[in-house]
Amino acid sequence: MPVAALMPVADSPTILDYATRIRVPLYPAQRFALKLSYGLELDDVPGAIRVHHPLSNTVMESLSEREYLDYLQRKGGASIRPDGEPAIVIADFGRRSGSTTLSVCIAGFELSKMLSLPKANRTGVLRSRHVTFIGTDKDQAKLAKAAMSSQAPWRLEDTLAQPESDTIGGWKFPNNSQIRFKSSHSKGLIGCMSVITDFGTFLEKDASRIVQWLYRSARKSDFKAFFLGKNGSVCLRRLRPSMSFRIPSWDMNPVLDEKTMREHPAEYCV
Numbered sequence: 001m002p003v004a005a006l007m008p009v010a011d012s013p014t015i016l017d018y019a020t021r022i023r024v025p026l027y028p029a030q031r032f033a034l035k036l037s038y039g040l041e042l043d044d045v046p047g048a049i050r051v052h053h054p055l056s057n058t059v060m061e062s063l064s065e066r067e068y069l070d071y072l073q074r075k076g077g078a079s080i081r082p083d084g085e086p087a088i089v090i091a092d093f094g095r096r097s098g099s100t101t102l103s104v105c106i107a108g109f110e111l112s113k114m115l116s117l118p119k120a121n122r123t124g125v126l127r128s129r130h131v132t133f134i135g136t137d138k139d140q141a142k143l144a145k146a147a148m149s150s151q152a153p154w155r156l157e158d159t160l161a162q163p164e165s166d167t168i169g170g171w172k173f174p175n176n177s178q179i180r181f182k183s184s185h186s187k188g189l190i191g192c193m194s195v196i197t198d199f200g201t202f203l204e205k206d207a208s209r210i211v212q213w214l215y216r217s218a219r220k221s222d223f224k225a226f227f228l229g230k231n232g233s234v235c236l237r238r239l240r241p242s243m244s245f246r247i248p249s250w251d252m253n254p255v256l257d258e259k260t261m262r263e264h265p266a267e268y269c270v
Helices: 015-021 028-037 065-074 099-115 138-151 204-217 233-239 258-263
Strands: 049-052 059-063 078-080 088-093 129-135 165-167 170-172 177-183 192-198 224-229 243-247
Touching: 015 028, 015 099, 028 049, 028 065, 028 088, 028 099, 028 243, 049 065, 059 065, 065 078, 065 243, 088 099, 099 129, 099 138, 099 177, 099 192, 099 224, 129 138, 138 177
Parallel strands: 088 224, 088 243, 129 177, 129 192, 192 224
Antiparallel strands: 049 059, 078 243, 165 170, 170 177
16 A cells, blocks of 8 residues: 555545546446546446446346446456455456556556655655556557656646656656556566556466566555456466456457457457
């Protein structure tokens, strides 16, 4: 969990407020996933999320967010501890579920919270105040950086910060605040405040190495990690997180092509 100086106050913007401000379109199940990740109260609006048949674009039932969580738990697709925002979140999504969009949104939100603090509140909290995005490879890391550039969370009204440096690997801000974009083969996660992995757990070998780095980083009490993407369950056995959940591709992204789903069902039906 974040240290006290970094904890949002009651009236601070939520991750959904942030997504709205930067105009990131989200499907209902994607909003649900972000709510779970940040411990936000689920809605009871009937029919908010459509549950699809695993191998066809057929809606089996429509559920509220609370009903959908019950549905996932009955299927063994969710492990939830109702004790507030967890330090480690594992979200196991099928392909084309929007995991990169959600990952970049989380990274930008974590950075915006850090940049919106007065300088006095940041001084002395940590020498290293890094938010790190981990993609499968360098190309995906570059795509994430480009997406973050379009969001520009440092230009929000309550942030009013500008990068001191702009490199291929990310941006550095005053007081050593920094966001970095790395591939799953990179090193150097010590001192991170938040780590977001997008599809970085696709290969078990990579997942094992990432987990080892994260554990070394997690010695700090302010550490948070988000695993999003296919095969997150590879890390689930090692991390024993306070929260994990698994959502099929079609529930996350209801406009997927049915032919592609039928050709590669294992990649989409997690």
